[in-house]
Amino acid sequence: MEVNPIVIIGALIYFGILFWIGWSSRKASLDASDFYVAGRKVGPFVNGSALAATYFSPASFLGLPAFIFIIGYPFWWALVGIIGGMPIATLLTAAPLRKYAPTSFTDYYEDRYETKWMRLAAGIPTIIGGFAYVILSLVGTALFMLAILKINFTFSVILSAIVVFAYIYYGGMVATTFSTAFQGITMTIASVVAAAWVIGYYGGLNGLTDAILSNNPNFFNPPYANEVASHKLVGMWTGVIGFFFTWHFGFSALPYTVVRFFTTQDIKAARRSVFWAVVVGGAMYAGLVIIGSGARVLIETLHPLMQMDTIDSALGVLSHMKTEYGVAGASVTDYSMIAAIEAFQQPFLLAILAAGGLAIAMATAAGWTMVLNVLLGRDLMGKVFGSPLPEEKPVLITRIMTVIIIVICMLFAFKPPALVLDISGAAFIVILCSCGPPLVLGIWWERATKAAAMINILVMTFLSCFSWMYANTVHGSAHLFFLNKNIVTPHQFYWVFVGFFFFIVLSLVTKPCSDETIKKYSLDLRPEA
């Protein structure tokens, strides 16, 4: 496996276009409003493409095909669940939050629940999820750097951290909204072109299906209807449903997408942004399904490493990559989709895929780093603890925060704690079950109370983190119910529903907010108002 100049040229062209867009749009960045929310002047298609690029991460681009590679067809429903959750955001949170027009994710929590300490409470799960996401983005960037340059994984992580830092250094949301939109288009083209190549190679969907079945006869087996399901994690209905719901509500309530609703021109553009994000993201996901499904048979029949005497399976190829390039932790399985496309030995195809992979990883790293910057700088330093620096020198504070965030995440990325999709699932569940109910019901239920919001965030953050880590360490998998390892509950997904129920019960027995607050931050944000 040698470095191919065409792949490097492809990556350099991608970086060239990206930094040109960043540089030219940077000139438009004039004040703090421009820096944080792009001056609220981004149209629906651009914002929708940027939404897709930010929301979808290496957990999508590498992680979803890797899980299809491991689990088989029933995992396709997880992808349907993710895209199916996107339209919900249109009316549930995108339009109301654009009407309210805050600067930061935590603004709503302080205003709706009448205390600045809500910023700190909402900040805890957001910081946990944010750091997890920057780590997995660095791992994703590093795996694509490895695919392009064939360098040791540790050097690859360091190089990725430098590239991501340089990208964010170029500016705030103005630079990253327009260049992120370009990244959204790039990642979709990469996925669709690679999938079309796979389908074309097998002469259509029937040929692809026959090849998959000849390699793994159980691949298309859902539970119950067949003697053997495709994998033990989808051996019962809770596994299929659990993977469907793990990421399902993320688009409505995760801070790194919610902030993109703030950057649109108006409510109409916010609603239309979601439509374009579904179009762009759905096309990319359709491609990922094909790549993930064909990965094992492609690697085992075409990959050049299969010619080695010591390698006799796709997992053998990945193990070889792990040893050869020093890929630490579990993340070598995330390389399966790259290995599948490498198997074609077409440099231009790998160049397109690498550009798409770098695009999605860098966009997510930038999106989450901006969320953490605003949260740690403007919100906690400025609003909670009273420092004037974040408002006076937003660029300087952002750059200092960025250095700290990237360095900490780089140290974790050297030895990833889990597969990128597992890191993502944990982050989603922690944030959704804790911050989700106070956000969604704060808008749509007058009775939502301050005490309920505070208690819900703290209790659900603890329960979701504890149960995920307990299942992962004691049962050996975060996908098994932490109280009974015979039940499959991917990522302890049930906490999202428990969180909403818990929040409602707490709100009914605690004191509601003032009538003025309810009118301004709940009733007036709804479409009827």
Add this chain to the structure above:
Amino acid sequence: MFKGMPKIFWIGMATMYGWCFLFMFLEMTIQGFPLIRVLGIPFCYIYNFLWVVNIIVSFLYFSMEE
């Protein structure tokens, strides 16, 4: 709760969840359901392409509101 939410929201939600859970149920009760040939290709490629349901729901959400 959810007072003022447009009716189209609930119609869209019911469509999306109805579609997904109906086909999940059929898969788990009928052996070989995903691979039944429909229009000459395995059925799962059609019901699991149908992107389309979410695009339609998303389009209805913004167009009906406007």
